[in-house]
Amino acid sequence: MAKPSDATNYIYRMGTAPNTRAAISQKNKVYGYMANATKKGFQQIGVVSEFTHDESRTIEPIRGVGFGDMVAELVPGVTEPMTLTINKTLLYAVNLFQALGYKGGVEGLVRSLRHHRWPFDIKQELVFSEIASKFDLEGVTVKNASNQTVAGGGGEGAKITTVKALLTFFEGCWLNSYSSSYTSDAAIVAENSSATVTDIISGTDQYGEFIDSGLAPIAANGTAGGGYSLRFASGNTANATATLNV
Secondary structure: OOOOOOOOOOOOOOOOOOOOOOOHHHHEEEEEEOOOOOOOEEOOOOEEEEEEEOOOEEEEOOOOOOOOOOOOOOEEEEOOHHHOOOEEOOOOOOOHHHHHHOOOHHHOOEEEHHOOOOEEEEEEEEEOOHHHHHHOOOOOOOEEEEEEEEEOOOOOOEEEEEEEEEEEEEEEEEEEEEEOOOOOOOOEEEEEEEOOOOOEOOOOOOOOOOOOOOOOOOOOOOOOOOOOOOOHHOOOOOOOOOOOOO
16 A cells, blocks of 8 residues: 555655754654564654643752852753644544554554554754755764655656755654544544654764763863853853862
8 A cells, every 4th residue: 555655656746945044843753663664663643733842840940048149050950741632634644643653543453542552753854954064064064963865756767866854753652632524614534643752872982971061160081071051161251261169
């Protein structure tokens, strides 16, 4: 059965996108484990109308009696689980459950969230434009990015272009809401869903206590960091050294 994302599908064909420095939604690809797919691994989910990820955490202030109306330190609290919003158009042959790997619709019995026994993963792929890949990032090693070889189209002898793509993996996701809407004044049936994410990673690096997240006042080799809060610098001046002010 042809899937909406198949390149050979005569209806849903892959199109082109403008070359811009600004990231655009046309170059954002969302992948899932398609139920009963013709090949293993992630498959691009077609006709996605919205893909959003959102997370938050509480920042708690510490103050001291006798030190005036001042904040001594801000302490980040526990980060709430990330939430994904995945909305797509309902297709006869592929509904959202199937696109995420569940055997629903024409593939099986799954009709409700209560039928989901295992979590799913989502891969997001932000494909860079040729301007960003060849000019802005020329000669630059981009962390957590892969090279994409794309046929330029135009028949025999078409140009083959290699661009970069930033990968993000959302692991151990569970749908917490799902709805589909059939209305008398609209022909298209929309599927709307929200999922809670266990973890989010780049997929290529090892995470841990001492990851290089940037803004460290002292680099791993003991030299001053490239940029850091003046709260951690002696003298509190723009040209302060990396001596910790503790």
